[in-house]
């Protein structure tokens with residue numbers, strides 16, 4: 001199959017400032033550690049806002065693990081963890097973090113991490129988070145709090161939903177007591193409101209940036225979203241990332257107004273489902289030789305957590321704890337298959353998507369589970385072309401580049417034939 005000339009997508013100028021923003025975050029962790037201020041490890045999907053509201057510096061091991069991968073250190077850390085007895089099949093974020101701590105790596109540029117004061121996990125996305133932090137909390141001898149979040153499925157009744165809501169709200173109040181015991185102070189409600197307000201604003205600008213991707217050509221590519229998502233889960237509640245997102249929005253809007261796309265020539269619009277391969281982000285540039293651009297990733301969108309239409313900004317600011325609980329129950333990533341199929345179908349329509357690439361992630365069974373059924377329904381019921389590729393987000397040993405390349409080439413060929421009709 002012939003390829004076009006290599007056309008590189010243009011990252012937004014504002015996205016390049018992301019490094020500084022994340023640099024400030026790591027500096028804050030380092031400073032807190034050196035000054036003996038409280039630091040909490042938190043898993044994604046937890047209400048990090050409550051940590052900021054209690055003046056605790058969050059540190060997210062998953063985020064550090066992506067740095068290890070991007071800087072080509074993750075395989076080494078994963079192998080250290082496997083040598084210590086952790087299975088080849090376990091989540092590679094967990095093993096990267098385990099390798100980092102077993103080697104006592106604190107260099108943040110390699111994905112190193114500092115010992116926390118306590119840990120916060122939740123099973124909202126996966127059970128691995130809870131087991132992972134349990135193991136690490138025992139190693140570090142620090143307290144660990146976990147939030148259990150029941151999954152709402154298609155036949156969950158309103159009565160059950162109400163019960164779930166109360167159950168999660170109670171746990172969040174217990175978590176605040178847990179922190180008060182450690183820190184010796186209560187949460188300042190005014191500060192909690194301010195943090196909630198900032199978190200809302202951050203998410204809304206992110207959603208606005210996303211909406212611009214509906215335009216043809218799309219002004220934003222994965223070069224902006226894969227890195228751009230990090231402030232959403234490491235800094236929800238701070239003001240500075242909002243400014244950065246607003247700059248990204250402004251620049252993307254200018255592109256739309258001038259009919260300019262991230263890619264010079266846009267031929268195919270794709271959706272990518274799953275966590276990207278952080279050690280091989282070049283893969284996404286590889287698509288560009290055919291004028292193919294990814295215009296939607298459920299993964300990067302899902303971290304904009306304020307998507308529940310029943311929650312307004314006023315409600316959140318007035319009742320941050322209760323609303324946080326409700327939002328944990330409506331996280332994109334815990335949708336059941338039926339809801340997922342429906343969301344995919346709607347998104348394909350809204351974003352004029354030509355095809356969907358699903359990442360069957362060997363590390364992440366919760367995310368990959370049901371993908372073959374999802375594909376079957378999208379193809380058979382909605383005539384949406386789908387491709388499943390097998391790989392792993394942090395373990396380069398699990399990516400067969402030749403196989404993935406061949407599959408992608410055939411998929412693009414299929415899309416090309418469909419366009420001709």
Ligand code: SF4
Nearest residue numbers: 091125126128363364
């Ligand atoms: S990659 Fe998947 S299994 Fe691993 S921590 Fe994330 S959600 Fe859990």
